[in-house]
Amino acid sequence: MKKALGIDIGGTKILYGIVNEQGEVVSEIQKTATPKTADEIYSTLKKIIDENYDNIDVVGLSSAGAVNIENTRVLSSTPNLPDGYNQIDFSTLCDKKVYVENDANCACAAEYKNGAAKGFRTVLMITIGTGIGGGVISDGKLFRGSSGNALEVGSMKIFADKRQKCTCGRYDCWESYASGTGLKNCAKIGAKEYSEFKTSIYKDKNPDEITTYDITDGLQAKDTFSVRVFNQWMEYMYIGLVSLTDIFNPDCIVISGGMCNFVEVQQLEDKINAESVVTDVKVKRATTGNNAGMIGAGVLALE
Amino acid sequence: MKKALGIDIGGTKILYGIVNEQGEVVSEIQKTATPKTADEIYSTLKKIIDENYDNIDVVGLSSAGAVNIENTRVLSSTPNLPDGYNQIDFSTLCDKKVYVENDANCACAAEYKNGAAKGFRTVLMITIGTGIGGGVISDGKLFRGSSGNALEVGSMKIFADKRQKCTCGRYDCWESYASGTGLKNCAKIGAKEYSEFKTSIYKDKNPDEITTYDITDGLQAKDTFSVRVFNQWMEYMYIGLVSLTDIFNPDCIVISGGMCNFVEVQQLEDKINAESVVTDVKVKRATTGNNAGMIGAGVLALE
Helix, strand or coil, X not given: CCEEEXXXXXXXXXXXXXXECXXXXXXCCEEEECCCCHHHHHHHHHHHHHHHHHHCCEEEEEECCCECCCCCCECCCCCCCCXXXXXXXXXXXXXXXXXXXXXXXXXXXXXXXXXXXXXXXXXXXXXXXXXXXXXXXXXXXXXXXXXXXXXXXHHCECCCCCCCECCCCCECECHHHHCHHHHHHHHHHHHHHCHHHHHCCCCCCCHHHCCHHHHHHHHXXXXXXXXXXXXXXXXXXXXXXXXXXXXXXXXXXXXXXXXXXXXXXXXXXXXXXXXXXCCCCEEEECCCHHHHHHHHHHHHHCC | CCEEEEEEECCCEEEEEEEECCCCECCCCEEEECCCCHHHHXXXXXXXXHHHHHHCCEEEEEECCCECCXXXXXXXXXXXXCCCHHHCCHHHCCCCEEEEEEHHHHHHHHHXXXXXXXXXXXXXXXXXXCCEEEEEEECCEECXXXXXXXXXXXXXXXXXXXXXXXXXXXXXXXXXXXXXXXXXXXXXXXXXXXXXXXXXXXXXXXXXXXXXXXXXXXXXXXXXXXXXXXXXXXXXXXXXXXXXXXXXCCCEEXXXXXXXXXXXXXXXXXXXXXXXXXXXXXXXXXXXXXXXXXXXXXXHHCC
C-alpha cells in the first residue's frame, strides 16, 4: 500500500505523520513550532520531507487559505501565516508529488476516509470555530469548483435585508450568526431583546463582553438567558444546514471545529430530516480531531 | 461519433430528436402530445424508440421530478404527470442503455456541452419559472448528491425568522422570493409597503391579483411601483446567487426558464463579483431554449 507524508501547517504548530491509503496513521505523530517567516517555513517543510523521504510515495500539505486549482500554492492571505507564504510553490519541496489542500477540505477527506463519515457517499463537512468553513466529497471526489475556492459556506447569507454586519465587512453571512463569533453576537443582541437577561447570571456584564464560554457555562448552570441565546444560535446553525442539505443532498454531515462539542447533533439531524426536500441525512460529530488536516492531506495526496 | 435519442417528457408534450456527443441535434426535432396515463406514456416512448432504434446507441430521457441514483426511475410525484408514472422502470424500454435525468440537470448538461456555458469548467444552472430549480456540472460531471436529489436550490432559505410562507409549506424558501411566484409576492407586499403604489398604474388593482406580466409590463411603462417591485425581486435573486457562488465557485452561471428574459444578467454578474469571496463568475442567459431537456438527456446518456 502506498504511503503519504501528511503535514498540517497551522498558525502555531506544524503536525506531521505518515498516512496510508485507508487514512490510517502508520508512524509516530510529530510536531514542531511554525516558524515566523515564509523562508523558514519552507526550509522546515523541506527538512521534515527529507527525514521521511525514503518511507513515502507522496507528500500532502494542509493549510489555511484558498488553494489554487493545481494544488501547488496557497493563494489568499492567511492572517495566522507570515508574508510571502502565498509566494511559496510547494511543488518544489521535493521531486515526489507534493499536494496542497485547504484545511477544511483536508478535514472533510479525513472524516470521509477514516472518520465519522466512513462508508457514506456524499459527505458535507462543516467546521465551526471563529468562522465557518466547509468541504464536500461525493463519490470519493472533493468538490473544488472552478478555481479551488468552493464551499465558502460561511459566506452564505441567511437574511436578505442587511441586518447584521459580518467581521468580513459583508452583511448577514451565516458565520456571523452560527460560528463562535455568531454565538457572541446572539448573546449581545439577546441581552437587549430577551427579558431573561434581567435575571441572568450575566445581568451585570457588558453585553459586548459576554463570551462563548459564558454562554456554554451558563447552559450548564441552567441560566435561562444562556439557554435562550444558545437555542437561537442552534436555530441559525439549523437554517444554514437545512439549506446546504437541499443543495448538496449529502447522506452524512460532519460537524467539526472548536465549537463542535457544543452542537446538538441529534437535534439538528431530526430537524433537518423533518424539513428538507431531499433524502434523509445523518449528522455526526467529527472523530479525527487534531489529526484531521494531516490525515486528509495524506489521503488526498495519495489519490 | 455515438448518437443518443434525446426525449424530453413534458406535462403537455414529448419532444425528441437525435443528439451527438457534442450536443448537436442531428435529426429533425419531433413532438407528440403527452398521453394521459402512465401506460400510454410508456407505450408512446417505446414506439418513439423503436422508430429510431437502428440510428442510435443510447436513449436519454428528461423528466420533471427527482430521479433515482441509478437513473432508471422518477421517484417523486410530479403534478403535471399521471399516477403510476413513478412506477415506470424506464430501463425496460429497450435493450440499449436508457438513462433518465431530472429536467434541470439535463438543461445544465445541454448548456455546458453546447450552450451558453460551453468551455467553462464549473457551471451552475438556475431555472426560474413558477419555482426555482438548479443543476451543477463540474469537470464534466453532474453533481447529483447521495441519492440524485442535489441542487434543490429553490428551498434554500434567505431569511431565518419565518417571514414568508412558501407554497411548499416551508418558510423563506428562495423560490418564494425570487421565482415568478416570488415576483408576485414582491408585488403583493410592495403594494402595502411602497408609497409608489398610490400613484401606480395598478393602484386600483387588488394587490393579490397583480401578475408577473403586470410588473414586467409596468417596467416597460416606467411605472415607479413596478420598477421598485422588480428591483426588490432582483435583489432577492442576487442574494441567492451570491450565496451559491460562494458555495460552488462556478466560473459560469446560466439563467434559464420562463422568467430568464426579465433577469438583468450583467447587473447580477457585476454585483456577485463585487461581493463574493471566490474567483469571478460569468452570468449568462441560456441559449438551448426548448431543446435543453432533449439535448441534455442525450448528452448525459452518451457519457
